[in-house]
Amino acid sequence: MGNVTENAELLQGLSEVYKHVFAFTESLVLRSAVELRIADIIHSNGQPMSLSQIASKIDSSPSINITNLERIMRMLVRKKIFSSSAEPTALYGLTSTSKWLIHDQELSLAPVLLTFTHPTMTTAWYQISPSIKENGTAFEMAHGESFWDMASSNPEFNKLFNDGMASGTKPVLDSIIEGYKDGFSKLEGTLVDVGGALGKVVSKIVEVYPHIKGINFDKPNAFANAPQYPGVIHVGGDMFKEVPSADNVFIKSVLIDWPDEECITILKKCRKAVAEKKGKVIIAEIILHPDRYEMFDDVAISLDLLMMTNFNGGKARTENEWMELLKKVGFTDINIIPLPSIMSIIVCV
Incomplete structure (x- = not known):
């Protein structure tokens, strides 16, 4: 390639390769800060702190390595x-970034970070190239069982994953409720949340728009420990077999877990559920923009790879892929509403 030091373009490429080589250091050092609860310590103090002050508040032996902390x-x-x-x-002191990493507050992404940097999750990424060569799923190749089988058999892993997912829901849910407020305010009757797990999403929608009657629909074990919410009932079932009849259907972060064929099956059940009332199927999902570089576009690409790594056939989709998928279901009126988050709303009739 010639003399690298005399070629500015090659030198820049060298720099970029090294950035990628050591990119893992950023997420794992950040994980260490969350484990040490550094953001919590500064937050509790109410003002910026010196290194020795932070060190004195870390739960540890007296032999804390303050040089490494620095x-x-x-x-x-x-x-x-x-x-x-x-x-x-x-x-x-805290910044707008570290304020999201304070534990035990409603808007905390600390569990998200701890979940997706956990060794059980990251191990699967080392199997991406074998999974491509052998047409397998990286998580299954790493652990000898599927993601969902591990979640069912391993309570510790199940809690880790559920805590991470729950902590990421609040900011997204706020953007959904605000971004689709004109739509929710005009809905009438019942709204069934397909795959709603503990029912937090539909309960929040009903709380803000109490004229809506909420139905939280999932497998019974998914909401076994769910509380009772005003205006919401829990209904057990299998979305691949039947979705409860309702005036409107809401489905969030479910279709990304499944390949197209299964998504079509689920959506046909959703469409059938609202057919009698001629209602809407409201989808909250990621829309990929591979050639765009706005605030959440890189995160969306990473989440698509997360689906690829952990789930057999799960994927995020581009706008064209969504349109093609929804037309196969039979929807003819499709409206996409961007939100100030990683999600978009897709309204189908």
Whole structure:
């Protein structure tokens, strides 16, 4: 390739390769900060803190390695996850990023980070190339069982995953309720949430729009420990066999888990459920934009690969792929509503 130091383009490429080689350091150092609860410590203090003050609040033995703590904070300040005042005594504060990493608050993504950087999850990524060569699923090749089988048999893993998913729901749900407020305000009668698990999503919709009667629909074991919500009933069943009849259907973050054929089956059941009332099927899902570089587009691409790695046939879809899929179901009136989040609303009639 010639003299790299004399070729600016090659030198830039060299830099980019090294960034990718060590990209894992960013997520795993951030994980260590969440495990040490550094954001919580600063938040509880109410103002920026020195390194020694932070160290004194970390639950550990007296032999805490403050030099190594300083080194991880150096990276996290560089990445704008924490702020730092000028020397000689640096004071570390929260930023708009680290405020999302405080535990035990409604808007916390700390469980999301701990879930998706957990060794059980990351191990599967090492099987991507074998899974491509052998037409397999990386998670199954890594663990000898499917993602859902492990979730069913391993309570610790099931809790890890459910905690991560639950903590990511609140900010998305807020954007759905706000972004589709004109739609929800005009709905009448019953709204069945397909695959609603504990029922948190439909309960929040009903709370904000109490004229709607909510039906949380999932397998009975999915809502076995769910509370009772005002205006919401829990109904057990299998979405591949039948969806309860309702005025309208809502389905969020379900279709991304399944290949096209299964999605068509689910959506036909949804369409049948609202046929008598001529209602809407309202889908909340990611829409991929591979050539666009807006706020959540990189995250969407990563989540598509997460589906590929963990689920047999699960995938995110482009707008064209969604339109093609929905037309196969028989929908003729399809309206896509972008939201200020990673999700979009797709309204089908």
